[in-house]
Amino acid sequence: MRFVLRGVVLPLGVASAAAAVAAHLGRFSEHLDVLTHFAPVYLLGGLISVTAALFAHRRLAPAVLGATAIAASLALMAPELIAATRTRPATTPPKHTLKVIQFNAAKDSQGLEARLAWLQREDPDVLVVEDSRPVFQTEIAQRLGRYMSCGMTCEVAVFTRTAPLRIESPRRGRMGLGPAVAIVHMTGPGGPYTVVGTHYVWPTDIKVHRENGARMLQLLSPLDRKHTIVAGDFNSTPWSFARRAQDAAFGLERRTRGLPTWPANGPGGLAFLPIDHVYAGAGWRTVSIARGPRLGSDHYPVIAVLAR
Numbered sequence: 688m689r690f691v692l693r694g695v696v697l698p699l700g701v702a703s704a705a706a707a708v709a710a711h712l713g714r715f716s717e718h719l720d721v722l723t724h725f726a727p728v729y730l731l732g733g734l735i736s737v738t739a740a741l742f743a744h745r746r747l748a749p750a751v752l753g754a755t756a757i758a759a760s761l762a763l764m765a766p767e768l769i770a771a772t773r774t775r776p777a778t779t780p781p782k783h784t785l786k787v788i789q790f791n792a793a794k795d796s797q798g799l800e801a802r803l804a805w806l807q808r809e810d811p812d813v814l815v816v817e818d819s820r821p822v823f824q825t826e827i828a829q830r831l832g833r834y835m836s837c838g839m840t841c842e843v844a845v846f847t848r849t850a851p852l853r854i855e856s857p858r859r860g861r862m863g864l865g866p867a868v869a870i871v872h873m874t875g876p877g878g879p880y881t882v883v884g885t886h887y888v889w890p891t892d893i894k895v896h897r898e899n900g901a902r903m904l905q906l907l908s909p910l911d912r913k914h915t916i917v918a919g920d921f922n923s924t925p926w927s928f929a930r931r932a933q934d935a936a937f938g939l940e941r942r943t944r945g946l947p948t949w950p951a952n953g954p955g956g957l958a959f960l961p962i963d964h965v966y967a968g969a970g971w972r973t974v975s976i977a978r979g980p981r982l983g984s985d986h987y988p989v990i991a992v993l994a995r
Contacts, residue, residue, distance in 0.1 A: 696739040700752030703732030707759035713928045717893050723763055723927040724890060727959045730760035767925045767961075771945035774973070781994035783876040784974055786811045789918040789963050791886070791986035792819040798983035799823060803830055805982060809990065812875075814846040815884035815918040817867070838869035843884040843919065845871045852879070857906055864895045865902030866919075870910075877995035880970075881910050885919035890927065900933050912938040913970040916993070920963050920986065939966035942973050948987040956981050965991040 706722050707729035713720030733756030740746035740753060788811040792802075803826055806814065814833065816824070824844055828835045833846035836854045855870035867886040872879065883906070887899040907915070917939060923930045925941065934941055942965045947958040963986055965976070971993040979988035 696736055696743075696749050697752070699732050700736035700749045700756065703729040703736065703756035704752045704759070707733070707756045707763070710763060711759065717897065717929070720928050721890050721893070724924045724960065726760045726763045726924075726926055729756050730764070733757035733760060763926045767945050774944050774976070781972075781974065783994065785813065785875065785880075785916075785971075785993045787813045787815070787882070787916060787918055787965060787991045787993065788979070788988055789815045789920075789965055789991070790979070790982070790988035791817040791920040791963065791984060792823055792982075793984040793986060794818045794820060795983060799826065802982045803827070805980065806831060809979075811846075811990075812848045813873075813882050813916070813918075815882070816844050816846070817842060817884070817886040817920045819844060836869055836871045838867055838884075840867065842867040843869045843886050845869045845882055845884045847871060847873060847882070849873065849875075860902035860905065861898060864898035865906075866899040868903070868906060870906065877970075878914070879911075880914040880916065883907070883910075883915065883917040883919075885917065885921070887920065887922045889922050890929065896922070896929070900929065903933070904936055907937060907939075911968075913968040915939060915966075915968045916971065917966040918964070918989075918991070922962050924960055924962060925964075937966060939968050941966050942976055942991055942993070943989060944976070946976065946978055946989065948978065948989060950985045951981050951987045952983075952985045958987055963987070963989050965989055967991075967993055970995060 709719055710722035713723045733753040736749045736753030740750035788809060824835060827833055827846050834850050836845045836851055838856045851871045851873055853872040857868050859865035869884045871882045888895045890896045945961060947961050948963040949958055949960045951958055974992040974994050977990045979990055
C-alpha cells in the first residue's frame with residue numbers, strides 16, 4: 688500500500704492538482720487554455736487520490752492534492768453543469784418542429800446499415816455530418832431522400848428534407864486556416880432560416896483553432912442571428928475559456944449543455960468531453976436535446992428538436 692501511495696497516488700495527485708490549477712490561467716494564455724478541456728480527467732485523478740488517502744496511514748498529502756484537483760476542476764466545470772440542470776425543454780408540444788442531428792462520422796463507414804437505419808427512424812429535417820465518406824453521403828441522399836449541400840469540400844455536409852433556397856461554400860479565410868463550413872439557407876413553416884455546419888481542428892493546434900473561431904465569427908456576422916442554427920464538431924469543451932468567449936460573441940444560445948459526445952468508442956462507450964454543439968438564435972426555442980446511440984464513430988450524434 689505504501690508503494691502504491693508513493694509511486695502511483697502521489698504522482699497522480701500532483702499531476703491532477705497542478706494541471707487543474709494551471710488550467711485556470713487559460714484566461715490569460717491560449718497554451719494553458721488547452722488544459723481546461725481535460726478538467727474531467729483531473730477531477731477523476733483528484734477523486735482517486737482522496738479515496739486512496741482514506742485507506743493510507745500517511746493520508747494528508749494525497750488528500751490535500753486530491754481536494755485541490757477536485758476543487759479546481761469543479762470550478763472550471765461548474766458553470767456548465769449548473770446551466771445543464773437549469774435547461775428546461777418546452778412544456779407544450781409545438782405545432783411545427785425542426786429536428787436537427789449533428790454527427791461526426793469519423794471517416795468510417797463501419798456499421799453503415801445500422802447508421803442508415805437509425806437515421807431513417809429519426810427522420811431528421813436537417814442532418815449535419817462531418818468527416819463522412821462518399822458512400823455514406825450517397826446513401827443518405829438516396830435512401831433518406833435528402834438534398835446534400837457541401838462547403839468548399841464535403842468535410843462538412845448538410846442534408847435537408849427540402850431543397851435549399853441558397854447554398855454558400857465559404858473559403859477558409861486568412862491563410863486557409865478557417866474551419867470547414869457549409870451554409871444552407873432554408874425556408875419552413877415559420878419563415879426563412881439558416882443552418883451552418885462546421886468542423887474545427889483540435890485545440891492543441893492553437894494557432895489554427897484560434898483562426899477557426901475568428902473565421903466563424905466573420906461568417907456569422909452577415910446572417911440573421913435570430914433565425915440561425917449552427918451545428919458541428921467544435922473540438923472544444925464548454926469550460927474552456929476560448930469556447931466561453933465564442934459563446935458570448937456568437938450572438939446565439941448553445942443548446943447543448945454538459946452533453947458528453949467523445950469518445951464514443953472507449954470502454955463501455957463512456958464519453959466525458961462535450962465537443963459537439965448545437966447553437967440557435969433567439970427565434971428558436973428548445974423542445975428537446977438528446978444524445979444518440981453509438982454508431983461506429985468516436986463521436987455520439989446529437990439530436991436537437993427546435994421550434995419557432
